[in-house]
Amino acid sequence: MEFNKHKHVVIIYPHPDDESFGASGTITYFREAGVPVTYLCGTLGEMGRNMGSPLFANRETLPEIRKQELLEVAKVLDIEVKMLGYRDKTLEFEDKDKVAEHLKSLLEEIAPSLVITHYPGYAVHPDHNALGAAAVEAVKRMDSDKRPELWAQAISNDRIEVLGKPDIVIDADPIFDKKVQAIKTHRSQAEAMIKRMEQASESSGENEFRKRMRYEGFYIWSFDD
């Protein structure tokens, strides 16, 4: 993988922490290669149910806590973050056309060579699917000579069965400490998950966290026009 062949990467995911769980290895390699990375983060994860473990957040304090975690992770991963201002769990009810135009205007301004988003229909969370669909539409609407490459991330259990193996698989193992640091920066969201992984590791004897987080797979989207 020649990371330095790209001039600017834009990540489009809906929640603060999607970038760390899903693509912080990939982001790290791009940054090491000197490629700027901008994260367009759809919502503040206002409706997340993880409140820290032990508990330290509630429904009303969570948005500001997650915003601060996101700003902190921007420093950890050395990326620029733009918050798009949608509300968690409501993206699929927004006008897809408008969201696509919103994203398109941002992409035209940033002019990335690569966009990474969720694979619509194969990304489990309704916000992932909705924002992924809007991002695909936004890139599709760009002039073909200015259109960036698009990598779509699928996370559903049936992804390989239906879509086949991902075109690009990034192994985060060599920089795994960085990925862990990014994930842990989203303290409110990561603590419970890490506890569960530790329990799973004790019963399986394997490092479940590393096993699940090591590879970041993407499908290269083809635009037929």
Place this chain on the structure above:
Amino acid sequence: MKPIKMEEVQQKLESFVNKDVYVHLETTNGAYARHFDKKAYNVGAYIRNAKVQFSRAKIVGEGEFHRVGLKMDIGWIYAEGLTHWNVDDEGRLIMAGHDDVGRLMVAIQIGEKPFGQ
């Protein structure tokens, strides 16, 4: 958020009786329930800033788990599984029920000012 103390919560609940108040009511088991367990179902619902009045408000419960019922002229508001509470800077009552790793399962919140959008 702190573990529920029924007498203190009851007192706070009563301060909202017969007033126009805004209620946030929610339950969720997350968007990944079925992803991690094929036998599970993704279930959730919330209503934010329902403007209501109630004439009775009561908290009951056993051990760490509590229920709240609010009696309105033409119906009820109900939440089960509440474990923690707090009063925020705006004087709004925030209550929620969490699982063993701190994940929210249910919430009911009452305030004289609406909650942020």
